[in-house]
Amino acid sequence: MTIHEIIDLMGLKSTTPEIIQLFETCELGKPPKSVNANQSRKSFQDKKSQLSFGFKFDITNERFYPPFSPKQDDYNFDCYLSSVVLFSGGSGKKKTADTKPDAFWEGFISPKSSYEECLAFFDVKGEEQDTIMRKPLNEVAEVAVWFSGDKSRITDMELRIIETREIFSIYNFDTRYTSKKVKQAYSLLVKWLFDNRYLILPEQAYQETLGLDHAALLDFTGKYLKNHIWTTQLVDDKSLTSFLYRIASNRSITIPGGENVNVYIKHLYIKASGKWDQHQDIYNNSTMEALDDFESSIHLDETQSRQFLQTLTDMFVLFKQEPADDFFL
DSSP, X not given: OXXXXXXXXXXXXXXXXXXXXXXXXXXXXXXXXXXXXXXXXXXXXETTTTEEXXXXXXXXXXGGOSOOOTTXXXXXXXXXEEEEEEEEOEETTEEOOOOSOGGGGTTXXXXXXXXXXXXXXXXXXXXXXXXXXXXXXXXXXXXXXXXXXXXXXXXXXXXXXXXXXXXXXXXXXXXXXXXXXXXXXXHHHHHHHXXXXXXXXXXXXXXXXXXXXXXXXXXXXXXXXXXXXXXXXXXXXXHHHHHHXXXXXXXXXXXXXXXXXXXXXXXXXXXXXXXXXXXXXXXXXXXHHHHHHHHHHOOOOHHHHHHHHHHHHHHHHHHTTSSXXXXXX
């Protein structure tokens, strides 16, 4: 087995003949048929070859999305070879040497490679030099290498599926999932992104008439965005990306004058409905079940929906007046 053979296995489903053969070769038993939602991932150690194989289902890459549940139970999911730890050299005085034969690394870098050799392999320019380097190897996989602080040795090497960053997940849009109680807030967010041409879409999509109807917005989101919003679906605007991360969680912005304003999209949505005081009363004096029921009952009419869209615009304008926010950039 060589590094190139392992690269070819990246992204394969755990039940494919190639993965089964890999497990037989490494004497790892049987590969997992699935990974459940509580586990998130499964890892298998090949101590003899100093390799660790990781499988998971929740992969932010369009080739593997959305997760598929063969039992249709939304609990057990097909999983894929998502990562392979090629080398872990330890830290401090406890250092581990790589014991794989040179033939394993032929035509590739190895844990013995120098910093200069890695700069050439990763095609890193002088001003970009760092102790962490990444390189795509094909359309699915990349390799990442970590160096010690003094750049004298490689400390870790890993193959992994190339993933992007998720801002809003399938749980915000797909009606099969009930954990998010104000789904209209997220469908209207898609409308806001569409109206401002913040989404990377084929031109034919922008020729469609996208109104305020919740069901139609969800259909559009499923058709063009696969029921999620990832950074790769957005125009290249760091302030937009950062703003969306901000409204995705219970956070605030500081407006001119120093006042903090909460911009959590759920809160903006409830305020647009005119039911914020009622919501807070239930929050402070009743059960979470009652709060969930109340939030699920909220639906904005046309006037309120347009007010909510304008609020998003206003908050984005205020957000861009803050000092540069690079928390998620």
